[in-house]
Amino acid sequence: MKISQHPRTSAPGTGTSTDDPAAAEAVFLDATLRLLEPLCVLPGETVVDVGPGAGSATVALAHAVGEPGCVYVVDVDAAMLDVTMETARAAGVAHRIRTVLHDIEDGMPPLPARADAVWSSWCVHHARDWDAAARALLGMLRPGGRICLAEGGLPARCLPWDTGIGRPGLEIRLDEAHDRHFTQWFFGRPGAARPGRGWDTILRDAGLTDITAFSALVDIPAPLSGPVRGVVLAELAARVRRAQPFLAEDDTAAWASLLDPGNAAWLGHRGDLALLTARTGFSGRKPEA
Numbered sequence: 506m507k508i509s510q511h512p513r514t515s516a517p518g519t520g521t522s523t524d525d526p527a528a529a530e531a532v533f534l535d536a537t538l539r540l541l542e543p544l545c546v547l548p549g550e551t552v553v554d555v556g557p558g559a560g561s562a563t564v565a566l567a568h569a570v571g572e573p574g575c576v577y578v579v580d581v582d583a584a585m586l587d588v589t590m591e592t593a594r595a596a597g598v599a600h601r602i603r604t605v606l607h608d609i610e611d612g613m614p615p616l617p618a619r620a621d622a623v624w625s626s627w628c629v630h631h632a633r634d635w636d637a638a639a640r641a642l643l644g645m646l647r648p649g650g651r652i653c654l655a656e657g658g659l660p661a662r663c664l665p666w667d668t669g670i671g672r673p674g675l676e677i678r679l680d681e682a683h684d685r686h687f688t689q690w691f692f693g694r695p696g697a698a699r700p701g702r703g704w705d706t707i708l709r710d711a712g713l714t715d716i717t718a719f720s721a722l723v724d725i726p727a728p729l730s731g732p733v734r735g736v737v738l739a740e741l742a743a744r745v746r747r748a749q750p751f752l753a754e755d756d757t758a759a760w761a762s763l764l765d766p767g768n769a770a771w772l773g774h775r776g777d778l779a780l781l782t783a784r785t786g787f788s789g790r791k792p793e794a
Contacts, residue, residue: 536721543788549573556628560592567598619647626655671759682751713789
């Protein structure tokens with residue numbers, strides 16, 4: 506499979522961490538393309554993209570399947586499907602893509618046939634039951650079909666240990682507060698099931714074979730370009746908003762200063778912002794029989 510970057514534009518949508526999902530996907534595109542490689546998509550194949558976001562991976566997959574192929578994009582949010590199609594039209598591949606409005610928690614989407622490959626990135630962890638969601642992903646595949654699930658990795662590191670505002674270790678404490686937010690949100694929903702194990706085991710229990718875990722490093726050192734800095738600031742602001750109920754008062758005050766463009770301490774003024782993180786994928790194959 507040859508997957509390459511193609512120019513694209515898209516509008517802000519819903520269901521994402523920030524108001525401009527396309528900008529964030531552009532920053533992480535190289536890592537996304539590396540995570541897609543194990544799918545080995547061939548011209549003429551049928552691929553499913555579950556939770557397409559702004560459509561950067563969808564467009565890459567549409568180029569890979571070529572004119573004879575097809576990519577089905579599945580999402581519970583009609584607005585995100587619209588964003589994906591706008592991205593696809595800008596890239597000239599919209600005719601190879603079909604949208605499916607469906608919640609993976611309701612099981613397999615209504616596809617006309619089994620797919621050769623399934624891709625999903627940072628979507629399935631929202632499901633109440635990860636095991637059921639994994640079974641739904643495998644159910645979309647033909648025997649021998651491939652899957653790549655991008656979930657997990659490492660938290661982003663963007664700030665110095667000591668920003669000079671508040672106590673040192675501010676970003677580390679944000680990670681802890683954000684994890685508490687996610688835990689409360691996840692288990693606060695009726696029917697939420699505790700996973701109890703990692704994605705590789707969950708996929709193996711669902712019936713996947715030849716499972717391989719691999720990670721793509723995102724390492725953008727300081728000083729950041731304007732677009733990357735904008736994404737880093739937007740992502741930090743989104744994390745702080747979600748984690749705020751679990752932050753100490755002094756950390757809340759520190760973040761308020763650091764994220765305020767009108768404040769002398771605004772992170773946008775700094776030259777030592779960076780972006781270092783890793784994204785993990787799990788690939789495997791559905792048994793032939």
